[in-house]
Amino acid sequence: MRKYVIMGVQGSGKGTQAAMLANDFDLVQVSVGDMLRWQVQNHTKIGAQVRRIVAAGELVSDDLVGSLVRTRLDQHDWNYGFIVDGFPRNRPQAEFFLESYDIDGVIHLELPDDEVRRRVLNRRLCTRCGMDYNLIAHRPQVEGRCDVCGGELMTREDDAEHALESRLRDYHTKTNPVLDLFRRKEFVVSIDARPDKVMVQRQIRTELGLPITRGPEKNGS
Numbered sequence: 001m002r003k004y005v006i007m008g009v010q011g012s013g014k015g016t017q018a019a020m021l022a023n024d025f026d027l028v029q030v031s032v033g034d035m036l037r038w039q040v041q042n043h044t045k046i047g048a049q050v051r052r053i054v055a056a057g058e059l060v061s062d063d064l065v066g067s068l069v070r071t072r073l074d075q076h077d078w079n080y081g082f083i084v085d086g087f088p089r090n091r092p093q094a095e096f097f098l099e100s101y102d103i104d105g106v107i108h109l110e111l112p113d114d115e116v117r118r119r120v121l122n123r124r125l126c127t128r129c130g131m132d133y134n135l136i137a138h139r140p141q142v143e144g145r146c147d148v149c150g151g152e153l154m155t156r157e158d159d160a161e162h163a164l165e166s167r168l169r170d171y172h173t174k175t176n177p178v179l180d181l182f183r184r185k186e187f188v189v190s191i192d193a194r195p196d197k198v199m200v201q202r203q204i205r206t207e208l209g210l211p212i213t214r215g216p217e218k219n220g221s
């Protein structure tokens with residue numbers, strides 16, 4: 001059983017890294033972002049609440065996020081463990097979390113703010129089919145046009161520069177106290193998130209003492 005928390009700013013690739021770990025080691029991936037999107041898409045009561053909060057330009061409260069994660073983990077369907085992304089968001093939640101679960105490691109993806117700006121502000125979405133282009137790593141063949149459907153590429157509205165600045169500030173303000181607490185009580189592995197995703201994953205596994213290739217639960221080796 002392996003229980004991890006992954007932390008990293010927007011654009012650090014934490015969703016991708018969490019998915020790669022979850023896939024190879026049969027972990028349940030608990031992503032706050034995905035859970036909130038699911039609630040909205042499925043028109044639940046919580047989804048309606050989230051929609052109102054976002055429409056008002058506010059952030060979803062720590063309490064709401066905390067109760068979603070607790071409800072999810074209470075299902076106890078994580079036979080081989082879990083990896084949590086987007087939680088805990090403050091010190092009380094982190095303390096509660098450490099008391100409730102025997103966490104094996106906290107993965108901290110480090111990406112300098114300048115690199116976050118470069119990555120996030122270089123993202124384009126197809127207005128027609130929704131294909132996501134990163135103008136650094138995945139350039140369209142024709143500038144401003146979608147390779148798949150020929151639609152026009154647009155900057156994501158929420159990727160606008162000032163929104164990113166306020167999210168970066170919010171991230172550091174909230175994350176630093178949580179990281180400090182984890183550093184004192186648990187083992188935090190800090191990973192440079194600048195290399196490509198395969199290199200980053202390899203580094204995570206090395207630091208956590210996990211096999212580089214596959215989870216032993218899957219291939220029996």
Ligand SMILES: [Zn+2]
Pocket residue numbers: 126127128129130131146147148149150151
């Ligand atoms: Zn398209």
